[in-house]
Amino acid sequence: KPKAAVVGSGIAGIASALRLKAKGYEVEVFEQNNYTGGKLHSFRRGDYRFDYGPSLFTMPHLVDELFGLFDKSPESYFQYKRKESICNYFWEDGQRFQVKADKQKFIEEAAEAFDEPAKHLSDYLQSTQRKYELTSSLFLEKSLHKFSTYLSQDTVKAILNLNKLHLDDSLNEVNEKYFDHPKLVQLFNRFATYNGSSPYKTPGIMSMIPHLEMNYGAFIPKHGMHDISQSLTKLAREVGIDFHLGQKVDEILYENGRIKGLQINQEKKEFDLVVCNMDVYSAYSSLLKKATPPKKTLDQERSSSALIFYWGINKRFKDLDLHNILFTEDYSKEFDHLFNKKYFTDDPTVYINITVKDVEADAPEGSENWFVMVNAPTNCGQDWAAQTTYIREKVIAKINTCLGTQIENHIEVEHVETPESIEAATSSFQGSLYGTSSNNKFAAFLRHPNFSSKIKNLYFCGGSVHPGGGIPLCLLSAKIVSDLVPQA
Ligand code: FAD
Secondary structure (H helix, E strand, O other), X not given: OOEEEEEOOEHHHHHHHHHHHHOOOEEEEEEOOOOOEOOOOEEEEOOEEEEOOOOOEOOOHHHHHHHHOOOOOHHHXXXXXXXXXXXXXXXXXXXXXXXXXXXXXXXXXXXXXXXXOHHHHHHHHHHHHHHHHXXXXXXXXXXXXXXXXXXXXXXXHHHHOXXXXXXXXXXXXXXXXXXXXXHHHHHHHHHHHHXXXXXXXXXXXXXXXXXXXXXXXXXXXXXXXXXXXXXHHHHHHHOOOEEEEOOOEEEXXXXXXXXXXXEEOOEEEEOOEEEEOOOHHHHHHHXXXXXXXXXXHHOOOEOOEEEEEEEEEOOOOOOOOOEEEEOOOOHHHHHHHHHHHOOOOOOOOEEEXXXXXXXXXXXXXXXXXXXXXXXXXXXXXXXXXXXHHHHHHHHHHHHHHHHOOOHHHOEEEEEEEOHHHHHHHHOOHHHOOOOEOOOOOOHHHHOEXXXXXXXEOEEEOOOOEOOOOOHHHHHHHHHHHHHHOOOO
């Protein structure tokens, strides 16, 4: 049987390993850390469990599909439930709003809360669905770097409807066209952060993102987010995929334009095919030093990063749910700081994720596990210790204003991650969460392809390559890789 190696056990690495195994390859995964999952892992502090990275889960069928490849029933490995209420929003002027999963309820309640004609909301949601349906098969499910993609009917349809895709307007401009109330514009602008971009720069086509959450739904795994990577790792081991943990790959080996294998700890290992799940920027600078890097692709702006406080809170807050947003007063200033000034604004938007709301075992009785995240600029050598101290104070002040509490008196456990530490733990260049940003209309075409055009049998998956970052897109990148790989 031909032998395939996967470099990195992020969600896309695990999914690629499973798909290659299903295609008949012998598969080995090499991971530098001593755990699988990459950004999608979990850790404990005291009596609290925390998910390290992702907290929002959409399109769970992409995970289920992987169990189906081996005729296993997904439910016996991985269970999840759909959230009835998607997110609680707070503003400092005292306004609060809960987004319900039921679309009609959302439209009625938002129309009332923001004094916005219901038609604006229903028209908007319809347009997000239309954008998604027109473009998903082109931008998300196929390689953009194969000629055949451009011959398909779907592509022709998308091209004929280009005017409906709002490629020349920013997301903010599109949202301002639909909504009168600035808070609704802000609420829908936030979706740009789902791929680490700015609503003032990312094209209006990104207004398809709310469709994923508001039409497909938002979900929470029964045992927390890390269960996505851990249940898939369990399946992978059962079907005979070897995981080598604590093994950092030093070089991808090739000869005469064809893959030869990997170099790990001075040792050469032969493989017929390699899938690289390491951030593609870091891969060119460390694993493929002799290859000519695709400069234009690698020069693309990175997506934003994050500063995260993981707090064990010895109190329960009934006004909070799984996902909570405490908005800044000045969103455009926040993004100007993130992408241009590269420092935090003095009034950042604060996201609080609390899994114990749905996963009882995650915190002791009467307590909550808070994942408190602020969007951060990428790591360009800022003084993160000083930035952390600065932003901690602002975050606490915002929480206290919005929730009427003294949160500093309830923090009994604390752990902090910065763009610098995220970069160190995951090898994501500059600590970006989602690879390159989508801050221009060509971003989708400038992402690195899922294969190398110079080295035969070298493939790429994960958040830094096509179709982009976030769990669903990473899973789709693995699917595209497996579609490109021949049957063993
Ligand atoms: P990664 O998770 O980046 O893993 C790559 C792996 O490769 C790592 O395990 C690394 O150790 C390994 N590796 C690198 N170099 C080597 C080497 N030389 N040898 C061996 N191994 C190597 N997404 C969502 O969908 N929803 C969210 O709510 C969300 N929130 C996020 C919040 C945070 C704080 C973070 C950090 C990310 C968030 N994301 C979210 C993004 C999501 O986590 C990523 O897009 C996705 O997990 C990336 O997966 P990946 O397959 O690209 O690999």
